[in-house]
Amino acid sequence: MGSxxxxxxxxxxxxxxxxxxxxxxxxSSFVLDKFSKQKNxxxxxxxISLIGSGAFGKVRLYVDAHSKTFRYAIKxxxxxxVRSNIESIKSEINIxxxxxxxxxxxxxxxxxxxxxxxxxxxxxxxxxxxxxxxxQNKFKFSERIISQIMKCLLVAVLFxxxxxxxxxxxxxxxxxxxxxxxxxxxKLIDFGLSIQQNARKSNRRVGTPYYMAPEMIxxxxxxxxxxxxxxxxxxxMVTGKLPFRGKSKNEVFDKIRAGDYDKNILTKSKCSxxxxxxxxxxxxxxxxxRITVECALQHIxxxxxxxxxxxxxxxxxxxxxxxxxxxxxxLFQKEIKxxxxxxxxxxxxxxxxxxxxxxxKDKSGEIEYDEIPKIFSDLNIKASxxx
Numbered sequence: 001m002g003s004x005x006x007x008x009x010x011x012x013x014x015x016x017x018x019x020x021x022x023x024x025x026x027x028s029s030f031v032l033d034k035f036s037k038q039k040n041x042x043x044x045x046x047x048i049s050l051i052g053s054g055a056f057g058k059v060r061l062y063v064d065a066h067s068k069t070f071r072y073a074i075k076x077x078x079x080x081x082v083r084s085n086i087e088s089i090k091s092e093i094n095i096x097x098x099x100x101x102x103x104x105x106x107x108x109x110x111x112x113x114x115x116x117x118x119x120x121x122x123x124x125x126x127x128x129x130x131x132x133x134x135x136q137n138k139f140k141f142s143e144r145i146i147s148q149i150m151k152c153l154l155v156a157v158l159f160x161x162x163x164x165x166x167x168x169x170x171x172x173x174x175x176x177x178x179x180x181x182x183x184x185x186x187k188l189i190d191f192g193l194s195i196q197q198n199a200r201k202s203n204r205r206v207g208t209p210y211y212m213a214p215e216m217i218x219x220x221x222x223x224x225x226x227x228x229x230x231x232x233x234x235x236x237m238v239t240g241k242l243p244f245r246g247k248s249k250n251e252v253f254d255k256i257r258a259g260d261y262d263k264n265i266l267t268k269s270k271c272s273x274x275x276x277x278x279x280x281x282x283x284x285x286x287x288x289x290r291i292t293v294e295c296a297l298q299h300i301x302x303x304x305x306x307x308x309x310x311x312x313x314x315x316x317x318x319x320x321x322x323x324x325x326x327x328x329x330x331l332f333q334k335e336i337k338x339x340x341x342x343x344x345x346x347x348x349x350x351x352x353x354x355x356x357x358x359x360x361k362d363k364s365g366e367i368e369y370d371e372i373p374k375i376f377s378d379l380n381i382k383a384s385x386x387x
Contacts, residue, residue, distance in 0.1 A: 036110045037109060039111065041113075044064070049061045057078055059073055059076075062120075073120075078116060089117070091195065093119065103156035104160075105176070105187045106122035108121065124187050124189070126178055126179050126180045128172060128175060129233070130171070130173045132183075141237060143238070143271060143275060144305050146237045147302055150230070150302075152184075153175060153186065153233075154230065158297065166197060166221055170230060171229065175189075176189055205218075209249050211228075211229040211232045214257045215287050222287055224288070225287065227290050227292065230296075231278075232244070235283070259283060259285035275301050281296075
């Protein structure tokens with residue numbers, strides 16, 4: 001519990017007292033001129049507790065120093081580490097700054113002092129999927145719950161792909177539930193290995209072995225590589241076992257390249273034919289023949305669990321009025337509304353989430369201006385009433 005940005009990139013630094021000491025010193029930014037603020041971090045954020053640590057830094061829980069309501073996870077990285085990973089850090093922050101989606105961790109800002117970078121992220125309260133799975137005495141998730149988790153994950157990845165981004169490290173540790181013991185809302189985290197589709201390829205092998213697609217073992221990657229990783233996770237969730245196992249990393253890689261997962265485990269598993277079909281379509285070794293995220297979301301397995309909610313039941317009058325006024329708002333007004341939305345209660349946020357899902361028919365993670373007339377049509381609102 002109390003996790004956010006729990007990842008292989010969580011890194012080791014000195015204790016919190018050193019953060020306060022160094023944060024007051026102004027220094028020239030040597031890597032993040034476009035992103036970082038050279039101010040005293042502790043004037044805006046108040047330290048609460050340590051979340052996690054690693055070889056090069058720590059992730060700590062902070063609250064807003066003035067309101068105490070908003071909680072943040074701040075990842076602190078040694079500049080000595082950054083010097084040899086400048087492009088990776090820049091890429092991760094650039095990608096996070098460009099993303100705004102309910103199922104993707106939110107980036108806020110970066111601070112820099114003499115010795116450290118402090119990356120301010122959304123704090124996520126729940127456990128990651130890996131911890132949830134390993135805490136279970138035996139496999140307990142129903143297919144309905146698994147379908148909810150998979151749908152949230154696929155929708156997040158669809159948003160990434162629509163924005164030309166490949167995650168490249170989708171695994172249970174990087175899937176964090178918004179609330180403890182609740183599995184209907186999650187966030188995808190850790191974009192340290194993410195890359196733009198059109199970025200120059202280095203043919204360097206990256207990722208986590210058990211979840212790597214066959215092409216990634218050869219140093220290649222594409223959108224389909226993320227689909228493979230999701231297929232591995234789905235296999236684990238319905239069977240409780242890894243699809244590709246071996247006594248060494250090379251043995252695991254050989255099985256992945258051959259698509260040699262344990263089909264008997266899947267066949268004997270007490271799960272539906274539909275979910276088995278989806279897994280088989282995700283774990284196709286030839287990436288051009290692998291099912292796409294869009295097609296996966298339309299798979300018959302999801303259809304049986306979908307609710308046929310009347311849009312009028314989830315979109316209330318306040319939301320309708322906001323949509324009507326949207327076209328008249330300038331950028332500043334929209335930014336103000338974004339920060340006001342953070343003041344909503346959990347109950348209000350859940351209501352807005354359901355309304356957003358009902359409106360976002362194409363699962364793009366965005367509501368475009370051109371889509372609004374269709375929304376009003378679905379709500380039986382005449383165009384003349386909108387003006």
